[in-house]
Amino acid sequence: MKKVLIIGAGPVGLTTGRLLAEEGYQVDLFERRDHIGGNCFDYHSAAGLLCHKYGPHYFRTNSDELLAWLSQFSDWIPANYHVRAKVQDKFVPLPISLATVEALKGRTFSVEEFEHYLAQERVAIEHPQNAEEQCLATVGRELYEAIFKGYTEKQWGISAKELLPSITARIPLRFNRDIRYPSEKHQVMPAQGYTYLFKNMADHSRLSIKLNQEFCLSDVRAVESAYEFVICSGQLDQFFEYQKGKLPYRSLRFEEKISESEFVQENVQINYPNDFDYTRTVEIKHVTGQQHPLTSVVYEYAQAEGEAFYPILSLESLALCDQYRELARQEERAQCPIYFLGRLAEYRYFNMDHVFLRSIKLVNQLLNKEIVKV
Ligand SMILES: Cc1cc2nc3c(=O)[nH]c(=O)nc-3n(C[C@H](O)[C@H](O)[C@H](O)COP(=O)(O)OP(=O)(O)OC[C@H]3O[C@@H](n4cnc5c(N)ncnc54)[C@H](O)[C@@H]3O)c2cc1C
Structure with missing residues (x-):
């Protein structure tokens, strides 16, 4: 055989x-x-x-x-993969869309206003040489500092200036209010x-x-x-x-907290670009569809040692x-x-x-x- x-x-x-x-x-x-x-x-x-x-x-x-x-x-089962970033006391939807700037600025934006905002904020860098330049050229300094800078540096353990532009090259930008994290046609869970x-x-x-x-x-x-x-x-x-x-890899450490309530977070994933040592908290029950009186929130810390992740x-x-x-x-x-x-x-x-x-x-x-x- x-x-x-x-x-x-x-x-x-x-x-x-x-x-x-x-x-x-x-x-x-x-x-x-x-x-x-x-x-x-x-x-x-x-x-x-x-x-x-x-x-x-x-x-x-x-x-x-x-x-x-x-x-x-x-x-x-259908899955609502909704991700928000905590920026000061606000939870703003990711990826960046009209809904993100609206949550950040506390007012509605038309598509034209959003385009105008981006045009003003973007830094003119024709050939970005690192991840920071890539973000500045795509979304501008305000969104970069509020949402990407701290997260990227915690995640990789080095300055965004030392990372290749490809790390942040595919930041999606949406000119609508679609708050689903992925863009693919099918978003499901086994x-x-x-x-x-x-x-x-x-x-x-x-x-x-x-x-x-x-x-x-x-x-x-x-x-x-x-x-x-x-x-x-x-x-x-x-x-x-x-x-x-x-070959160098970045790893993660997970800390789990069990709570005696059905849900703790509003949505499955919250990113913490600033202020906290962890990068994100995940309450997977939002997308597994499981009915259970308890829930678990996992705090994710990026680290050098451990399983080869990224x-x-x-x-x-x-x-x-x-x-x-x-x-x-x-x-x-x-x-x-x-x-x-x-x-x-x-x-x-x-x-x-x-x-x-x-x-x-x-x-x-x-x-x-x-x-x-x-
Ligand atoms: C933190 C994290 C979150 C992710 N989230 C998503 C997500 O939301 N959506 C998504 O689509 N993808 C996600 N991914 C990516 C997803 O995990 C990968 O696409 C997928 O696991 C890749 O499958 P693989 O078979 O290549 O590798 P793996 O899943 O890594 O499987 C490789 C297997 O090989 C084994 N192995 C390694 N070396 C040896 C050896 N020498 N001998 C024997 N066995 C060995 C390992 O133990 C492992 O079981 C995520 C990845 C990470 C790290």
Whole structure:
């Protein structure tokens, strides 16, 4: 039987594993944690509350085909992904829209007034060289200082002047009063949670998962003769045993407070750009749809140490990453090729829908047929 080795049981590992198992491959999947689902993992606490272990995960996509494919593993509920930033004593909706300036200024704005305001505030910087310049050129100094500066610096632990402009390059600006945080067509939650969805995806007779097992290149070398190819969604530098050095990541610490009330916050997420050590508070119950007499609010603190969450993109880290990418390209051409895919293996931030789509496309490409049309 054709055999495939997959590293990492997150969205990439499980999507590729499932598709290949359906196509007749025996799939051996190795995961270093004691659970599947990658960073999307959720669980029920001792009190029975549905919690997102690695930070809140809001599913959204523009792809009808992806949603249809995922729907064989889960039902969906609509989700109100509403995010507000606390600026002094006001809670202003994000991303920036008419509703944001109205909440900030305490009066209504027409589209023309908003455009006029932005035109006056924007700093003329033709080619922004860092995240601060990027924001100043897009939204101007007042909104940058009220909403972005403190948040970005807490999140990354360095001045916004030292961050690449790409970090804030895609700040959405809306000239309407749509206060939904994402812009995608579908904004939904798996009705019974992400782990339920991933368990169903993993439920296939030819898909075997071994937990608590880390795999690096030397482990692959020892077994590769048994496999046709390998898909690695594990951490790039760690997979190559840090031979070029460590890729920098930003991490998070979570502090949970349980309250004996149905809700504490007005909406799922509040950002704290100023005044507090934490960056955001999340009351996930607003979007899991769970009925429960208790609620949990998670306080998020950005930190240097801990789980690898966000690649810290700088000229140095990208140069180091290029060296690893070269090693990865060599492995892709080897007799038993290793394909690198996903947020850890590519050292890039991806939303879930992007990794699902990229996983499906990789399998279509490897098998040279359109198993799932996306
Ligand atoms: C704080 C935070 C919030 C996020 N919020 C959202 C959101 O709201 N919406 C959204 O769409 N996306 C969100 N994301 C992104 C989302 O988590 C990713 O798109 C998704 O998890 C990527 O899937 P993946 O399979 O590439 O990686 P992961 O989910 O990280 O899975 C990789 C798996 O590989 C395992 N692994 C790593 N190395 C090895 C190894 N050497 N051997 C064995 N196993 C290994 C890991 O333990 C992990 O389980 C968020 C990410 C973070 C960090």
